[in-house]
Amino acid sequence: MQTFQLIEDFEFLQKLLEKDENKLVFEWLFFLADSEINEILKSIGDSIDEGNKGSVGSAQLYTRSLINQIKLRIKPKVFFSSFEILQKDYISFLKTINPNSEIESYIRSQFSLLEEAYERFIDNYDYNSTVNLITCAKVLVNILSTFNEVNSFLIKNLQQTYDFELDETLNSFSLFIDSDYTFKEFIQKLEAIQALYSELCFLYDISEVDFPLRIIKIESGSLWVKIFGESRVIETIVSLIKDAKEYGYRNLTKEGKIEAEQQNFKAIESALELRKKLQEANIDVEEFDEKIKKSSIVIINNLNTLLSGEKKIKLNGELIESDDTTQKLLKGSNRYLLEGSKDATEDNE
DSSP, rough: OOOHHHHHHHHHHHHTTHHHHHHHHHHHHHHHOOOOHHHHHHHHHHHHHHHHHHHHHHHHHHHHHHHHHHHHOOHHHHHHHHHHHHHHHHHHHHHSSSOOHHHHHHHHHHHHHHHHHHHHHHHSSHHHHHHHHHHHHHHHHHHHHHHHHHHHHHHHHHHHOOOOOTTTTTEEEEEEEOOOHHHHHHHHHHHHHHHHHHHHHHTTOOTTSSSOOEEEEEHHHHHEEEEEEHHHHHHHHHHHHHHHHHHHHHSTTTTTTTOSSHHHHHHHHHHHHHHHHHHHTTOOOOOOOHHHHHHHHHHHHHHHHHHTTTEEEEEHHHHHHHHHHHHHHHHHHHHHHHHHHHHHHHOOO
16 A cells, blocks of 8 residues: 555544544543543542442442533433444544454454443443443543554654755645556656646746756655645646646536637647746746747646546545546547647757
């Protein structure tokens, strides 16, 4: 399993725990596991064992008060429904990470013990059932708290891929494409990202010597890259990848199908919005028409290499599902784009 997928799984658990139903159960469990309550109950138990009649009365009053507090904090119906959700969320996560593991079986058994203890508690509402419930809650809280701390620690360390901060001139992005590549295909994807960066540096008149595209992290199998470079260029690459999907929807659906190749190119040029992006970056676009046209061909050709045939893409953690419409767009553009890309590349050189 890749680091990216591990991070996704760990973050998935964190999101599950933030659900209102799970928060409610956690608050209730932490209340039961409170150390002061445990100490008082232990003292009550010692007094009863010693036959201290003077302490028994006050102990019974405290136990009755505690039972009422537990009853007020969560109703049985709410407990069983919310507790079942929490248990399912944890078990689902553990099965994803390591199916049929001993940890899964152990945590499942602790959930069952607490559920049984709560059933006895609502059947009796007495000292023994209260102590048993609180004991089981304390064990489960300790397990889940340790588990959650480890989970947070792993996320932090898996994401900590460099130990320096980017200044305002630099920016980064991550791209995950869920697919299985040959060595050649993997290299082609990386080359397409570099080509996008180089073409945009050319348009923005940015020196790649001063602002090279640098690696934060790369993993193979599926493609996962975290890279950084000149801030405006990186922001434009992110925007272009998102625009590729939007363009496919607008221009190959019934709402606006393009029929002629020349119209297709004009739509591509429009969809990329290079002129607008250059203006927003304070670049003078006077007499830039030919340069923008040629760069559009290079850019869409490399977007095609990067995205064509890919169904699941995550850009900066955001899921971008390339539907069939987008795939048809990119593949259908291949012939026209390849004819123009050679000339555009030669002119840029």
